[in-house]
Amino acid sequence: MRRIIKIASVLFAGALVLAACSSSEDTSTDTAPETPAVKVGLAYDSGGRGDGTFNDAAAAGVDRAVTEFGVEVNEVEAADSDGDPERAERLRLLAADGYNPVIAVGFAYSAALAEVAPEFPETTFAIVDSVVDAPNVASLIFAAEQGSFLVGTIAATASKSGKIGFIGGMEIDLIRAFQAGYEQGARAVNPDVEIQVQYMGPAGDNTAWNAPDKAKIATEGMIDSGVDIVYAAAGGSGLGMHQAIAAAGGSAAGYWGIGVDSDEYVLPARAEFKDNIITSMLKRVDVSVYEVIKSVVDGAPLSGVQNFDLSREGVGYSASNPAVAPLAAVADEYSAKIVSGEIVVSTTLD
């Protein structure tokens, strides 16, 4: 009995320390010089600022608003163990403290926001990646399938082997839309392209977003079977894709990775791999967050479903890497067709 208690406590404490280490990033924010009128409350999903993709994209939008409008920002972050009551309480605390707008980053806040928004009718709320039906909520959603279509055309054009790969995070509709767009784009360029797909976990398995080791093995498997371009829409797991690409020789050997959400080519967290990142599917969470803040600053708060698609530059592909230039013409051509409505990208694969 005593022995098992000792073992358990050591295991437990070790795990806690790891958890604390892995998620502690700088949470302080710049405060504007003069007292601003607008106080922005930003509730991140777990991982918070510094996660390298999703939360960071939201952070970029806030940072831009801070520099442009001098708004004050308070950032809070979800814990892995949070249920709806904890998430609701977080939003409630922000709203009660006078923060307006209050922006919830991630669909996990859906139920919580639906509960809290009616309690504060004067506050503008926004939620990223989900739809909450309330008059004072702006639901920020993205046509990720359109952006993924574009990087799909780039992947199929760049591939020498005619085999490309897709690494998904959790197997949910949100990510399946990325896969669907990517496949449609690739097939539009090369109907015979072979596309290998792997998800890092089933719905409900939150480790899927943070399993770089698993993503690395999956990518290695794809490379072994001839894949030379891999697109990862898998949150923190994407790191493993980049590691595997680099291990295979990277761009010098003809292997490229495609990033997601942020422009991973310029992301400090991906600096080590930048030369192998041909492009990234941009999901402009930053644009959406910035626009919500701007709308409140301007006195005309956004509300309702805000679909950030290609036409609104809510999604797109990154041209930061000069290597993408020769391929850009194809992508831009399709981009125009999507914006004009000539091509309709489906969010599902039939």
Add this chain to the structure above:
Amino acid sequence: MLAVELSGIWKRFPGVIANKDINLRVDVGTVHAIVGENGSGKSTLMKILYGMQKADEGTITVNGKPIVFSSPSDAIEVGIGMVHQHFMLADNLTVLENVVLGSEPSKAGRLDFGAARKRILEISNSYGLDITPDVLVSELGVGDRQRVEILKVLYRGARILILDEPTAVLVPHEVEELFQALNGLKAEGITIIFISHKLDEVLEIADAITVIRRGETVASLNPKQQQVTAEQLAELMVGSELPTPETQGSTVTDKVVLSVARLTSVNKDGKEDISNLDFKIHAGEILGIAGVEGNGQSELVEAIMGTRAATGEITISGVNVSNLGTRKRRELGVAYIPEDRSRLALLLDAPLWENRILGHQTKAPNAKGFRLTPKLAKEDTKTIVKEFDVRTPGIDVLASALSGGNQQKLIVGREMSSNPILLIASHPTRGVDVGAQAAIWDHLRAARENGLAVLLISADLDELIGLSDSIKVILRGKFVADADPTNVTPQELGNAMTGAVKAAS
């Protein structure tokens, strides 16, 4: 020349003085016995000499040099080695690995088991320890384990050996072998400090004897020069007359309580630990099983208790229990005093009154239906503590706080107070002091008169002969001889146990 000199040793624990001005002088190349009852302070004294505890006052001189020990490794450094009463061997390692553990031989940074194996065999052969280096310790009997302990100390180059009750687990001829070895060691100038209860053996082997009572040295004797008897020694130890295990007259009835037929148990290597054992025990009869440790006694007991798989037929007062579990058997009125009390008979981390429940969970005063009745169990524990003279401040102390002898008294008390019809007792008085031993014998005798059937296993042949109504000798899992306790001598019995001679019957 003196190997060890302890002078003016005091050791106080909160509320207790364990050692009171103890003086001890041990000559080089002698066997020096320290005798005393359990709790007399000799274990503390040895712990001080071995560096496990620090004396509050007094000096220790080893080979003429005053020494201060802060840990056993200091003691080992000056050549003092200790063979503990409780073995300190890792079950899942081999003898070889156990012996080298902590002083692993290495050759160019790699473990060099070859050299170690050779040395172990050398030591083993020269002192007749009969050790096979590559056997797992878990497969060894208690006797073998002790010899491994002795070898382990010798292997580390000890020149002064402390042996804590070394003969408690050995049969006479093994004792003699051990004594021969000790004499051999002595001849080579090795000093032996020998702690024992067995006064005859002490008188046989010791060159000098120090008697400790209640933390004080009460006598220093030289049996080679002055006439000392075991009775005198015992009186010095306890201040009273030595009890004997003799039983008076026969109380054996013709009512069969335990009947065992064709009992066979096969171990995982496919070897028969016990084969085809047949016997009956009647109400009022004590059947003694004599045998060298590891010849199937433990397996026999476990098979009867139902904790070991066996074939054959076991009947307890007419009920065939062969296919019943341990609990059902105990509910029929089987009391059990196992060989290894801390492993099998006690919950060391539980208070005494919960230990009183152990093994009798389903019976009054411990339980009524599915419910426990702690109040009644506690009251009964108080009675047991009083009747069996368990020295404890209360029944809420943990079992681990009691000394071995007191633990044993509690176990015996618990088992006897359940009004059993059959008692399976392995070494019921091992490790208890003379007074407690006499009390346990009294209880056994009284229960026997009231019709208790007893299966008695003991390494103490005086006890076995004194108490038993009949004796069977077990060797390699088979009964090889019967002995009549009224006229067999310990020597004859010992010979029969090793298979040398048929016991006189």
Add this chain to the structure above:
Amino acid sequence: MLRRLDTLIAPVVAIVFSIVFASFILLAFGANPLDTFLRMFEYATTPRSMALILNSSTTYYFSAVAVAIGFKMNLFNIGVNGQYRLATAVAALVAGYITFPGYIGIPIIIFISMLVGAAWAGIAAWLKVVRGVSEVISTIMLNFIAIGLIAYLMAPSVLGVQTAENVIGTPIIPEGNRIPEITLGNAPIPVYGMILLAVALGFAYWYILNRTRFGFDLRAVGMSPTAAVASGVNVKRMTVYAMLLSGAVAGLVGLPLLLGAQYTFTVNFPGNYGFTGIAIALLGRNHPVGIAFGALLWAFLDVSAQILDLIGVPREVIVIMQGVIVLSVVIAYEVTRRIKVRRQQAAVGMAGHQ
């Protein structure tokens, strides 16, 4: 009385130590420890926070008792996570799809949840008893299998429905299948009705362990399997019973949140209460009252972490504090245990010399 005091000293020392330790960490982050603790305390004592604390601790209590049942028998049930997730998912499906008449649904749903938890733990028990597989390994593996199984059940093509954009889960549970809440005084949010079940469970746990033969046998196996066998306990059978019980209690873990607040099981349902339960069982020394205090303390820290975030103190300070409390409680208990044994041995020695 003195003994009572003894058992209190260890946790108090540990908590004081953790506060001192956390103060240094706060200083290192540039925060004023005194101010920070005051804010935490102030926030945690508002009626709303207290209701939140009670609600979280209800969940934690179930989880810790589930773990403690195993601990009492030297079984390490790491699989509480998988057991309660699967149990909650199945309970949510039943509650979401079937409308029972009156309030009869609630006991049925609770029973089903316990049954699923027990069955999932039972697999580990079976593997241990029949195949000798360590429950540590098998329960961890079963956690992953549970996640996969839930993902399958939640797929819209199987039984799941889309409850919000990007959120799939079970149908919203109808009113009749929800557990009524309790409003305490003027607290703005009610307390889970399941808290009453938690209190009852605490009593039952204490009674079974200390006042029944079954509990004695279970503890005996935990303290010494060899002695338990010799005393007539069928250890294999006890292993199965203990795992089944542990799993059944684990089946309750997700219900306060499911039937008291969320009314749907989504793929985002919190998945780590089992781990928290291990820590709280350690904190509470597997004692029903100790666990209750541990659960309240843990919930207090979790809730006050929210306010830390808001005032710009990293919430990891709370995580560090929780870890330090667990470690120092374990150490403090071991130290006081040794002191106690030594004191008893001395007392026994005295008795022996009388």
